Amino acid sequence: MTSTIIKNGTIVTADLTYKADIRIEDGVIAEIGPNLKGGTELDATGCYVMPGGIDPHTHLEMPFMGTYSADDFDSGTRAALAGGTTMVVDFALPNPGQSMLDALTMWDNKTSRAACDYSFHMAITWWGEQVFNEMETIVRDKGINTFKHFMAYKGALMVDDDEMFSSFQRCAELGALPLVHAENGDVVAQMQAKLMAEGNDGPEAHAYSRPPEVEGEATNRAIMIADMAGCPVYIVHTSCEQSHEAIRRARQKGMRVYGEPLIQHLTLDDSEYFNKDWDHAARRVMSPPFRSKAHQDSLWAGLASGSLQCVATDHCAFTTAQKRTGIGDFRKIPNGTGGLEDRLPMLWTFGVSTGRLTMNEFVAVTSTNIAKILNIYPKKGAILVGADADLVVWDPKRGKTITAGAQQSAIDYNVFEGKEVMGLPRFTLTRGQVAVEEGAIKSQEGHGRFVSRPPLTAPAKALSTWKELTAPRKVERTGIPASGV
Ligand SMILES: NC(=O)NCCC(=O)O
Numbered sequence: 035m036t037s038t039i040i041k042n043g044t045i046v047t048a049d050l051t052y053k054a055d056i057r058i059e060d061g062v063i064a065e066i067g068p069n070l071k072g073g074t075e076l077d078a079t080g081c082y083v084m085p086g087g088i089d090p091h092t093h094l095e096m097p098f099m100g101t102y103s104a105d106d107f108d109s110g111t112r113a114a115l116a117g118g119t120t121m122v123v124d125f126a127l128p129n130p131g132q133s134m135l136d137a138l139t140m141w142d143n144k145t146s147r148a149a150c151d152y153s154f155h156m157a158i159t160w161w162g163e164q165v166f167n168e169m170e171t172i173v174r175d176k177g178i179n180t181f182k183h184f185m186a187y188k189g190a191l192m193v194d195d196d197e198m199f200s201s202f203q204r205c206a207e208l209g210a211l212p213l214v215h216a217e218n219g220d221v222v223a224q225m226q227a228k229l230m231a232e233g234n235d236g237p238e239a240h241a242y243s244r245p246p247e248v249e250g251e252a253t254n255r256a257i258m259i260a261d262m263a264g265c266p267v268y269i270v271h272t273s274c275e276q277s278h279e280a281i282r283r284a285r286q287k288g289m290r291v292y293g294e295p296l297i298q299h300l301t302l303d304d305s306e307y308f309n310k311d312w313d314h315a316a317r318r319v320m321s322p323p324f325r326s327k328a329h330q331d332s333l334w335a336g337l338a339s340g341s342l343q344c345v346a347t348d349h350c351a352f353t354t355a356q357k358r359t360g361i362g363d364f365r366k367i368p369n370g371t372g373g374l375e376d377r378l379p380m381l382w383t384f385g386v387s388t389g390r391l392t393m394n395e396f397v398a399v400t401s402t403n404i405a406k407i408l409n410i411y412p413k414k415g416a417i418l419v420g421a422d423a424d425l426v427v428w429d430p431k432r433g434k435t436i437t438a439g440a441q442q443s444a445i446d447y448n449v450f451e452g453k454e455v456m457g458l459p460r461f462t463l464t465r466g467q468v469a470v471e472e473g474a475i476k477s478q479e480g481h482g483r484f485v486s487r488p489p490l491t492a493p494a495k496a497l498s499t500w501k502e503l504t505a506p507r508k509v510e511r512t513g514i515p516a517s518g519v
């Protein structure tokens with residue numbers, strides 16, 4: 035049996051910081067302790083050894099607005115590893131009317147070259163008996179416990195409240211977690227049309243058409259529907275105080291509501307859309323759009339205080355040529371930005387190094403909380419004996435200037451171009467295999483495996499017990515006249 039030992043590092047988990055070595059055997063953590071010997075040694079002197087990042091929200095294969103994102107499972111997972119992320123959760127996206135099982139097969143066929151482990155969320159893009167039935171197969175047999183619902187993209191992916199309520203009730207029965215893209219799609223569609231009619235056809239109109247109120251209202255609605263259905267809910271790409279406030283308030287009331295800011299929303303603001311260069315602004319078009327600094331402060335505070343739990347990227351890498359489809363009509367600019375490779379270095383630089391987050395909070399929001407919410411902890415997101423050796427040996431003194439020319443992602447630009455980051459992987463290990471060493475990429479195509487995620491029994495059981503206890507009950511009365519008069 036070949037052993038690898040990570041020596042002389044400081045282990046940082048979501049709740050502990052301590053000095054110890056780690057022995058890895060057959061891709062899992064076999065021993066943690068002082069002065070371990072034998073096997074191949076990786077020197078972690080001066081470094082923090084942390085659970086590898088998990089990005090809970092990526093679109094490596096995204097057929098959207100008639101175009102595919104530039105990154106596939108090959109370049110996308112390589113980009114993940116380069117930045118210290120060792121697992122991605124992508125989306126299978128059925129066309130309205132399409133079988134979810136067929137869509138899953140299509141997405142699964144794209145993964146043979148994945149370099150790191152991956153999983154899928156399933157999107158609910160329409161509703162009917164077939165969807166209702168297939169949801170059970172998806173959860174019970176296919177290892178997927180999350181379903182994404184789009185309250186935006188009217189006429190394409192959007193589902194209405196009725197459909198969401200039905201789907202959420204089904205999630206409650208199956209122990210699945212609904213994810214929600216929360217923006218009021220009806221209002222957005224009308225605002226877009228109005229802006230266009232007034233001659234506002236540039237990328238800045240994208241931001242004008244989706245103000246924070248539109249997101250806040252939808253977040254409140256999604257939370258209410260989840261409460262009525264008796265299931266937890268996870269709000270993806272939470273970008274503003276209005277949405278964060280809804281999540282915070284629900285959590286204070288005891289509801290299991292999770293919020294996920296993106297690294298882009300934390301570090302880039304809405305001034306990007308007013309850049310005179312059309313390409314610059316269009317490359318940053320995503321939904322929800324970037325917000326003002328006050329909203330960024332709210333998101334950072336949510337991560338520090340625990341009212342927001344995960345930092346993702348929603349990595350969806352459309353090329354400049356694809357973005358240019360929207361010249362003259364901002365509605366046609368494909369929505370999506372990249373960030374997978376930069377999530378950890380950006381969050382470390384602008385979060386930990388500025389004192390907004392502790393190192394342990396950093397691990398929690400980039401890995402451990404995500405693994406717990408998605409029900410793959412402690413296989414993932416942990417430094418414990420028996421856990422997968424998905425690890426990042428983080429060198430806080432290693433820095434770079436982010437530039438598209440040097441990235442692994444296949445996209446031709448980077449929304450963080452020119453940002454100076456301090457804190458990068460010395461080594462990234464995916465199930466014990468060294469995929470990154472001192473900036474050199476050694477990842478192996480096809481090494482990545484699908485991670486099956488069992489139903490969320492604990493939160494589902496707690497909620498269903500409470501809902502049963504408090505369910506409406508007919509009051510048996512006395513004194514009603516026989517005639518009813
Ligand atoms: N977010 C975005 O603009 N693009 C990706 C699709 C989605 O998640 O909405």
Ligand SMILES: [Zn+2]
Nearest residue numbers: 215270271321
């Ligand atoms: Zn979305």
